[in-house]
Amino acid sequence: MTSDIEIKLENGIQTIRFMRRGKKNALTAEMYYAMSAALDEGESNQDITVHLFLGSGGSFTAGNDIKDFVAHVKAGAKSLPALDFVRRLPKVTKPMIAAVDGLAVGVGTTLLLHCDLVYASPAARLSTPFLDLGLVPEAGSALLAQRMGYQRAFELLCLGETFDAERAYLAGLINRIVPPDELESWALGAAQRLVAKPREALLAARALMRGNDLAMICDKIEEEAAIFSERLSSAEAMEAFAAFFEKRKPDFSKLKR
Secondary structure (H helix, E strand, O other), X not given: OOOOEEEEEEOOXXXXXXXXXXXXXXXXXXXXXXXXXXXXXXXXXXXXOEEEEXXXXXXXXXXXXXXXXXXXXXXXXXXXXXXHHHHHHHHOOOOEEEEEOOEEEOHHHHHHHHOOEEEEOOOOEEEOOOHHHOOOOOOOHHHHHHHHOHHHHHHHXXXXXXXXXXXXXXXXXXXXXXXXXXXXXXHHHHHHHHHOOOHHHHHHHHHHHHHXXXXXXXXXXXXXXXXXXXXXXXXXXXXXXXXHHHOOOOOHHHOOO
């Protein structure tokens, strides 16, 4: 377990909080392991009714820690912790809620697509710079287009536009914009209301609402994961990672076509 993720269970609510404040809560392999274990625990532990994702230090999460991510890839890992976590998301059977303050980058945005309720402060900034790293989206390509329409999804995923809280609300990605000092209490209040519901009816209703899309989403995530893994060794990804470490802009024009 890592201190960069805080996991607490209280009154039916499992809180998963990103605690790597000095790095804007950028996610490491150990953090993914902890989150995956928490979701697995939620499936087997009857004391857990709701999962609540929170950030800290004015950020939700800056997405993958590139240095840690590249190191894991170079180590020849057979399965990437980030993709293992993403594969679990559509299979979670209990409600998930997120409270977003500040940055929600990459998986910090695509995670929200799997949540049942999303609240955000006015400072929330959603972005998915997968293409800028020579990669493809994870856990979001089909769901995002379905949720907000193809053109806006393309703008977010491919053009790389950042969506502020107001635009994310209008696109249907978040439920409500909440003052920052009320954000966590609002999300917690929603979680408490769900815990108070008859559990079997709650889970059955959620399953009915999601059931028709489950197989499609899981298949799409596997397709994304396969292409994502292939792209990691591409010339474009190598140039993007090199530029990141050398603190310069990538130059994709020099690559052979």
